[in-house]
Amino acid sequence: MNEEQLQEIIRHAYANSPAFRARLDGAGIAPDAIRAIDDINAIPVLTKDDAVALQQADPPFGGMLAAPFSAVSHIFFSPGPLYEPGPEPGDAAWDVAVRLLRDTGFKEGEIILNSLTYHLVPAGYLFDGAFTRLGATVIPAGTGPADLQLQMAHDLGATGYVGTPSFLLSLLQKAEEKGITLSLRHAVTTAEPLTAALRGALTGQYSLEIVNVYATAELGALAVNTGDGMAMRLLPEPLVQVVNPDTGQPVGPGEAGEVVVTNTNHLYPLIRFGTGDMAMNIDPRPGESAQEERAIILVGRRGEAVKVRGMFVHPNQLRFAAAQVPGVVAFQAIITRPDDIRDHFTLRVSAAEGADQAALAEGLKAAVQGVCRVRVDEVVFGEVGGDGPAVVDERELGIGN
Numbered sequence: 001m002n003e004e005q006l007q008e009i010i011r012h013a014y015a016n017s018p019a020f021r022a023r024l025d026g027a028g029i030a031p032d033a034i035r036a037i038d039d040i041n042a043i044p045v046l047t048k049d050d051a052v053a054l055q056q057a058d059p060p061f062g063g064m065l066a067a068p069f070s071a072v073s074h075i076f077f078s079p080g081p082l083y084e085p086g087p088e089p090g091d092a093a094w095d096v097a098v099r100l101l102r103d104t105g106f107k108e109g110e111i112i113l114n115s116l117t118y119h120l121v122p123a124g125y126l127f128d129g130a131f132t133r134l135g136a137t138v139i140p141a142g143t144g145p146a147d148l149q150l151q152m153a154h155d156l157g158a159t160g161y162v163g164t165p166s167f168l169l170s171l172l173q174k175a176e177e178k179g180i181t182l183s184l185r186h187a188v189t190t191a192e193p194l195t196a197a198l199r200g201a202l203t204g205q206y207s208l209e210i211v212n213v214y215a216t217a218e219l220g221a222l223a224v225n226t227g228d229g230m231a232m233r234l235l236p237e238p239l240v241q242v243v244n245p246d247t248g249q250p251v252g253p254g255e256a257g258e259v260v261v262t263n264t265n266h267l268y269p270l271i272r273f274g275t276g277d278m279a280m281n282i283d284p285r286p287g288e289s290a291q292e293e294r295a296i297i298l299v300g301r302r303g304e305a306v307k308v309r310g311m312f313v314h315p316n317q318l319r320f321a322a323a324q325v326p327g328v329v330a331f332q333a334i335i336t337r338p339d340d341i342r343d344h345f346t347l348r349v350s351a352a353e354g355a356d357q358a359a360l361a362e363g364l365k366a367a368v369q370g371v372c373r374v375r376v377d378e379v380v381f382g383e384v385g386g387d388g389p390a391v392v393d394e395r396e397l398g399i400g401n
Helices: 005-018 019-024 037-042 048-057 091-105 122-135 147-154 165-178 195-205 315-323 357-372
Strands: 075-077 083-086 109-115 139-142 159-165 186-189 209-214 219-225 230-232 239-245 254-262 273-282 295-301 304-306 311-313 328-337 344-351 378-381 392-395
Touching: 005 019, 005 037, 037 239, 048 083, 048 230, 048 273, 075 304, 091 122, 091 219, 109 122, 122 139, 147 165, 159 165, 165 186, 165 195, 165 239, 195 209, 209 273, 219 311, 239 273, 315 328, 315 357, 344 357, 357 378
Parallel strands: 109 139, 109 159, 159 186, 186 209, 328 392, 344 378
Antiparallel strands: 075 083, 209 219, 219 230, 230 295, 239 254, 254 273, 273 295, 304 311, 328 344
């Protein structure tokens, strides 16, 4: 983002987004005062909790929309809850994704198995549009059964894949077990961590070229890793900052802070939007480097929410799900990664005296998957302290989280 683009989106958002106008006025900042990139640091960070509160007070978009409602072609839903208009034709998010795919070796005429969900969240939709704009053919598999996806990938000669790395590995292992030959050459993985062990299996055992992408539902693709290590190179746009969560000011090289992003979306401008992701800032030439020369290392999440197999799980969602199942006295979610490859989601539950534990476990699994869209691997019964955290993340987080 250059200074001219910044000035233009600030003026547009101030004139058309009531929520942004109130935010700037509340901080005592005139839109014309934002002229250089560094000037944006005066604008308070908009957190996800702030965005949720705005939408609850003024549904559905909380005054953040900067165009008529009729201009919105798709509406997505993220945990929070948070409603988000999808990227529109001509939006920079499409161009960024297409350039990313082209620069990392994907070509016109490829056949892509898209295993990202098309349901409620924009992941499948965004990469579908990027691949078709590139000239590829997309198989919109979504989160369909693994056996069916394996059959389609084989029958249709899929050369590429986009989805979570753990599901890709399970497909490859299943193909090996069944003696099925696949034509996959390279893959875009996203939505969950790509650990060194998982990358090693995909590139070493199965000879795939792996592109790991850091993206968010609200902003699209932000950074990419194409080799070993944890550093993810920032894409040229949108504007990405790593800031001190308390002050909102940029942190120095080697320091950790929250990833804060500003886009140029005229429909839904997000200016200084806090993603909730914490990252280490890597800057080879402080004060002089272009954004695409910088990188981040993701180190975790700010707040209580955790990401499990590509989906954020919020404690309040789990509380709502548990409340639907009679017999649950208390619960605690525990996230582990015992084999350093796949997330394992366990619910520890205190049950009411006399409760049918088998029925309660099945009811909880169904309720959590319905609310959080994440499968529970195991329900164990025992005493759960009422003052402990609702979610305990025992993983060592790596890139792509």
